[in-house]
Amino acid sequence: MSSRFRALRGFQDILPPESTLWLQLLQEARRLFSLYGFKEILTPLLEPTELFQRSIGESTDIVQKEMYTFTDKAHRSVTLRPEGTAGLVRAYVQHHLWRLPAPQKFFYWGPMFRYERPQKGRLRQFHQLGLEAFGAQEPKMDAELMQALMQYLQGLGLGDLELQLNSIGCPHCRPRYREALKEHFSTVLSELCPDCQRRYELNPLRILDCKVQRCQELRHNAPLSLQHLCSACQEHFQEVKETLRALGVAFAVNPHIVRGLDYYNRTAFEVLSPHLGAQNAVAAGGRYDYLVEDFGGPPTAAIGFAIGLERLAALLSHRAKEASPVVFIASLGREAALEALRLAISLRQQGLYTEQGYDQGSLRSQLRRANRLKARYAIIIGEEELKEGAFQVKDLKEGTSVRLPASAIREFIKRGQG
Ligand code: HAM
Numbered sequence: 001m002s003s004r005f006r007a008l009r010g011f012q013d014i015l016p017p018e019s020t021l022w023l024q025l026l027q028e029a030r031r032l033f034s035l036y037g038f039k040e041i042l043t044p045l046l047e048p049t050e051l052f053q054r055s056i057g058e059s060t061d062i063v064q065k066e067m068y069t070f071t072d073k074a075h076r077s078v079t080l081r082p083e084g085t086a087g088l089v090r091a092y093v094q095h096h097l098w099r100l101p102a103p104q105k106f107f108y109w110g111p112m113f114r115y116e117r118p119q120k121g122r123l124r125q126f127h128q129l130g131l132e133a134f135g136a137q138e139p140k141m142d143a144e145l146m147q148a149l150m151q152y153l154q155g156l157g158l159g160d161l162e163l164q165l166n167s168i169g170c171p172h173c174r175p176r177y178r179e180a181l182k183e184h185f186s187t188v189l190s191e192l193c194p195d196c197q198r199r200y201e202l203n204p205l206r207i208l209d210c211k212v213q214r215c216q217e218l219r220h221n222a223p224l225s226l227q228h229l230c231s232a233c234q235e236h237f238q239e240v241k242e243t244l245r246a247l248g249v250a251f252a253v254n255p256h257i258v259r260g261l262d263y264y265n266r267t268a269f270e271v272l273s274p275h276l277g278a279q280n281a282v283a284a285g286g287r288y289d290y291l292v293e294d295f296g297g298p299p300t301a302a303i304g305f306a307i308g309l310e311r312l313a314a315l316l317s318h319r320a321k322e323a324s325p326v327v328f329i330a331s332l333g334r335e336a337a338l339e340a341l342r343l344a345i346s347l348r349q350q351g352l353y354t355e356q357g358y359d360q361g362s363l364r365s366q367l368r369r370a371n372r373l374k375a376r377y378a379i380i381i382g383e384e385e386l387k388e389g390a391f392q393v394k395d396l397k398e399g400t401s402v403r404l405p406a407s408a409i410r411e412f413i414k415r416g417q418g
Helices: 018-034 049-056 061-066 085-094 139-155 174-186 194-202 204-209 213-218 231-247 309-315 334-349 363-372 383-388 406-417
Strands: 046-048 068-071 077-080 104-113 125-134 162-167 265-272 281-287 302-308 327-331 354-356 377-381 390-395 400-405
Touching: 018 104, 018 125, 018 139, 018 309, 046 049, 046 085, 049 061, 049 077, 049 085, 085 104, 085 125, 085 302, 125 139, 125 309, 139 162, 139 231, 139 265, 139 281, 139 302, 162 231, 174 194, 174 204, 194 204, 231 265, 265 302, 281 309, 302 309, 327 334, 327 363, 334 354, 334 377, 334 383, 334 406, 363 377, 377 383, 377 406, 383 390, 390 406, 400 406
Parallel strands: 327 354, 327 377
Antiparallel strands: 046 077, 068 077, 104 125, 125 302, 162 265, 265 281, 281 302, 377 390, 390 400
16 A cells, blocks of 8 residues: 655654654753753744845855745745744844843744755754853853753763864954955856855855865865954954863864854854764854844844754664553453553553553453563453452563452552562
8 A cells, every 4th residue: 555645855754752752852951951041932933034034144055045935825925944043033032032131041942944955864844952042242151052062962872972163253353254265266266156156246155165066175275264353253262162171061173164054153063973974963053143133132142053853863763762551451341441441540640651452352462462562560350350359460571470459559560660
């Protein structure tokens, strides 16, 4: 039989047991990041197109090629969010959250949409889990945010990730760097891909992010942003590095990180895994000290990151495992089935994961299911047991069996569990 419908290319279902792993990843993120004061925030999946054009930038691949943009019934151009930061900044400004004591720190997660060419680790609908902190310009915040990120990832058992760091300057020093880049590429302009020739005019930094092989070769000796930082940016970068060292957070400076979004300034970072192939960034982020103001708010420094949940889950897929029931109740006969239902409800009220046989097939087929589910205990209720008011409780792990009155079952199982 073949399914009449399939999910769209680049869109995927998250099935159990992977969905259980996702839940664990989210629970751990909520637990850990709430200790740093990050509060959960939910923003819409659909936003005005201009929001992304303005923040991510007209010259980026995301805005030029990858957005799910359409016209709604009121003839407005709307876009499925390709990332979370822009919507959060909009919400921060729209609800005057800047009036609250700074810094304001937010946690979010949810689906994002980019019309990219699907491949391993790259989807058209993917999920991000992110943190954003508004109102702290000190390098201490950069360092603390990266420390929180690494603690989360390492706490999940991922020991071989690399935090890479760069500074991409600010509106002060960027113009000089832009000019230096333009000068570098001016002699090879005709050899750049058509996209990069456009980028050369619009935003030459984007050339450094191009995936075309020839462009990558041509940027070999291109000037680096680190060589063109103003003294304030240099100081900031220095302090971020020193604080990270003082906190024991390992990192490597990678002067080639430019990031695929335009809103960044100063700190830009990525966390890379050696196990993910070409799409090796598990998380990425940076400062965006000018975006709040650009959206109509007061000048507000900001920094954040997002983790790609599919990539994180791929690194931990060996851990994806369904929970097994503590108890499986097999019953024979109508009366016994009712008793089984009652007992199951009461055991669940005690917090015990309880399954039961729904088919009134043979005891053997019900017990086969109990074994397949890897239940720890099986309780058998038949007519005789009902009459006697005592049920057989099999310990499927130990292979032992006892007869107990219903009232004693709970205690017995709890003891066995403890
Ligand atoms: P980004 O680098 O575009 O940054 O995405 C962050 C992470 O999302 C990536 O490192 C990757 O793990 C995951 N990701 C991105 N695109 C895909 C895709 N097509 N399929 C699967 N995973 C993907 C941002 O989005 C910024 N908003 C991060 C940020 C937050 N900066 C400041 N605050």
